[in-house]
Amino acid sequence: MSDPAVVIDPAESPVAHGSGLADARSYLDIQGVNLWYGNKQALFDIDLPIPEKEITSFIGPSGCGKSTLLRCINRLNDLIDGCRFEGRILWEGQDINGSGIELHGLRTRIGMVFQKSNPFPKSIFENVAYGPRIHGIRNKSKLQELVEKSLRGAALWEEAKDRLHESALGLSGGQMQRLCIARALAVEPDIILFDEPCSALDPIATGKIEDLMEELKKDYTQVIVTHSMQQASRVSDHTAFFYLGELVEFGETQQVFTRPLQKQTEDYISGRFG
Amino acid sequence: MPTSDHGMHSEGQRARKKMRHLLYSRLCGGALAVRVLMIVGLILLLASKGLSYFWPKDIQEVSLKDGSKVWGEYQGRKVFLGAQRDAEARYQIQYKVANRDLYDLDFRWVDEDEITQTSTPSGLLRLERREYGVFIGRLRELILGGEVHRGAVADLMPLLVRKMAERPANETHQWEQEARRDQVVLVTAEGQSSTISLFDVLHVEAPNEMSVFAKAGTLIANLWAFVWEDPRESNTEGGIFPAIFGTILMVFLMTFFVTPFGVLAAIYLREYAKEGPLVRAVRVAIFNLAGVPSIVFGVFGLGFFVYFVGGTIDQLLYPEALPTPTYGTGGILWASLTLALLTVPVVIVATEEALSAVPKEVRQGSYALGATRFETLWRIVVPASLPGIMTGVILAIARAAGEVAPLMIVGMVKLAPVPMDGEFPFLHLDRKFMHLGFHIYDLGFQSPNVEATKPLVYATAFLLVGIVMVMNLVAIYYRNRLRERYASSSV
Incomplete structure (x- = not known):
């Protein structure tokens, strides 16, 4: 549901249409999104196209609304009392907040990996099998196949195959985070959202996750919220810079980091604030 | 190393701080030690006084000054209270002379001064x-x-x-x-x-x-009989099996009722009910329920379960037996329901704590996979809370196993057979039952032969404490196994 007051003027839009992005097929289209927590507005008129099978990173200082926007995509904000949403997020031509969309089906197709790794207090196998199970897969061999495929997809199979039935909480931080990725992969989503997935990991574990994201690009559209500009420049194809709930700049990562169009972006990436 | 004035000063402060820390930790340790000693002491007292009853004592032959003889088991020695205040202390010795049919009393006090000789003759x-x-x-x-x-x-x-x-x-x-x-x-x-x-x-x-070994064998045989036999002679002799069975069955039934009831109530309060004045009032009411004297629950159980529910059941299902009540009188079912009501706050509070300890991230992880609220609750949140729920159940068991007062008016009696037999439905929940807690009271204060049952009070108390401990240990073992399985990352 779009607010008639929000008029999107292409000339004023922070989206850098001139940088070749217009050609990229926008897969998810965020249009005129406003969001309030109670009386406090957290997002202001966000317009953002997210390209298919590429990695889009959201950067910006803390509290700039990047995680909030990420959570709009799988409607996790619905869980928060007093959260009000306005605008449209189009996916395959349908508004994800529209009446034609079934919430649980949507979340199944848009996976999410959280900042704090959150494996369920169950075995590794059960963690990965949880998603397929709740979607009605009971067949044991099918589950096993899915678990192996997902763990391989998350580059965890080799480390975990001998301890599938041990508690997931015995894994290391990096392994847990890859387990969460495997868990997201097991329900065969189209999009994976990463909410600061490496903020609690050491550089080696971070490197593994980044390699994995590169690998996953073949099949998945990915969005990553990160505090690390190095990470954004390393992994993403497109970067969106947010500041105080507004989208300041969006473009190809290389362009954003080398030739930012906005002064605020330049200040942030050169470390003058944030 | 700091050697300056400033360093010296802070060193003095540090020493004081260390002393204080030492004092506090010693105090805490001391309090714990006292507590442990008290528990160990209690158990040892119960065990020694209780078990000595089953140890075959020698029969002494006591020759008195007047030429008569007394045969009896030595029980104890005490100052004769009837003596003049300034007179030299006189002692009396108590013997169990038995032969109640001849002497009227099982015990006899003999003045120590009167005794000329004591021996243990054979035969x-x-x-x-x-x-x-x-x-x-x-x-x-x-x-x-x-x-x-x-x-x-x-x-x-x-x-x-x-x-x-x-x-x-x-x-x-x-x-x-x-x-x-x-x-x-x-x-x-x-x-x-x-x-x-x-x-x-x-x-x-x-x-x-x-021989000592033969006596030890008899001790074990006596203990065995005590545990497995029915009481005789208005509970002063024989075993206490019906009381053990009644206690365990009642606690078991209580657990069976209280667990689902408490857990569901807690889930509703924590997960579904909208936080507001009403929910807060309900929560306060639950906390207060835990502080209500147990006899009040007994009265409520009598009024509600026995008379109202039981009476209604009788009218509907057993009208041919009326006016003799079937369910409309105290029974083990009503007793366990009353205790379930008594212990439900413990389970609710523990379950609520456990539910709220499940991290938000874990729930969101489930939602993010497309799980509904119900799936998240039953497949993630509740399993993760099971160890905490078990803690609540353990506390409930501990409380229920030791509760006596409310049971006295909802079906607990001095003497009743085990409420289980070969007749359908085998377990008769409408029947009255015996309970170890009440048995202790009965032996100690209601017995026609209090002197004789004194050791039995200790033995029964020892058994009750032992049973409560075993039931707790089983529950704790089970909880620890759950903990291993659902070991939570952040709790």
Whole structure:
């Protein structure tokens, strides 16, 4: 549901249409999104196209609304009392907040990996099998196949195959985070959202996750919220810079980091604030 | 190393801080040690006083100044309170002389001054009888199958022992007929002879001739009988099996009722109910419920469960039996429901704590996979809370197992058979039952022979404490296994 007051003027839009992005097929289209927590507005008129099978990173200082926007995509904000949403997020031509969309089906197709790794207090196998199970897969061999495929997809199979039935909480931080990725992969989503997935990991574990994201690009559209500009420049194809709930700049990562169009972006990436 | 003035100063401060820390930690440790000592002391006291009852004591022969003799088991020695205040302390010794049918009392106090000699002669027997308790005497004659055997104790004893060993496990009518004809003749210390039919003799022993190992064997046999037999002689003799069974069954039923009820209530309060004045009021009410005196719950159980629910059931299902109530009177079902009501706040509070301890991220992880609220709750949140829920159940069990007052008005009685038999539906939840807690009270304060049952009070208390401990340990073991399985990352 779009607010008639929000008029999107292409000339004023922070989206850098001139940088070749217009050609990229926008897969998810965020249009005129406003969001309030109670009386406090957290997002202001966000317009953002997210390209298919590429990695889009959201950067910006803390509290700039990047995680909030990420959570709009799988409607996790619905869980928060007093959260009000306005605008449209189009996916395959349908508004994800529209009446034609079934919430649980949507979340199944848009996976999410959280900042704090959150494996369920169950075995590794059960963690990965949880998603397929709740979607009605009971067949044991099918589950096993899915678990192996997902763990391989998350580059965890080799480390975990001998301890599938041990508690997931015995894994290391990096392994847990890859387990969460495997868990997201097991329900065969189209999009994976990463909410600061490496903020609690050491550089080696971070490197593994980044390699994995590169690998996953073949099949998945990915969005990553990160505090690390190095990470954004390393992994993403497109970067969106947010500041105080507004989208300041969006473009190809290389362009954003080398030739930012906005002064605020330049200040942030050169470390003058944030 | 800091060597400046400033360093010296802070070193003094540090030393004081260290002292204070030491003091506090010692105080905490001391408090804990006292507590542990008290518990260990209690258990040791109960065990020693209780178990000594089952240890076959020697029968002493006490010769008095007036020439008479007393045969009895030494019980204890105390200052004679009737003496003049400034007079020299006089002591009295208590003997269990048994032979209640002859002496009226099982126990006799003897002035220490009167005693000339004490010995443990051989040939004295201790007979446990079906009625009138124990008989202590010297064997004189045996009448077996109409044939009279006379002679030395050493000759008669093997005959008696052999005859006793022939006792069948299940008493048949034919055996009873024979056993009633067979008789044993004993003489007391006063020379009075007494004839007892073998049917009335449950057990014979000659403690003065027994080795330590034989006594230990008897101790175990006595304990075994105490645990597995029905009570006799208005609870002053025999075992306490119905009380053990009643206690365990009642706690088991209570757990069966309280767990789902408490857990569901907590889930509703924590997960579904909208936080507001009403929910807060309900929560306060639950907390207060935990502080209501248990007898009030008993009265409520009587009014609601027994009279209202039970009475209604009787009218609807058992009208042919009325006015004799079936469910409309105290029974083990109503007792366990009353206790479930008493312990439900504990389970609710513990479950709520456990639910709220499940991290938000874990729930969101489930939602992000497309799980519904119900799936998240039942597949993630509740399993992760199980160890905490178990803690609540353990506390509930501990409380319920020790509760006596409310049960007295909803179905607990002094004497009742085990509410289980071969008749359908085998477990009779409408029946009244015995309970160890009440049994202790009954033995200690309601018994016709308080002196005789005193050791039984200790033994029963020891057993009750032991059962509560075992039930708790089982629950704790189960909880720890759950913990391993659902070990939570952040709790």
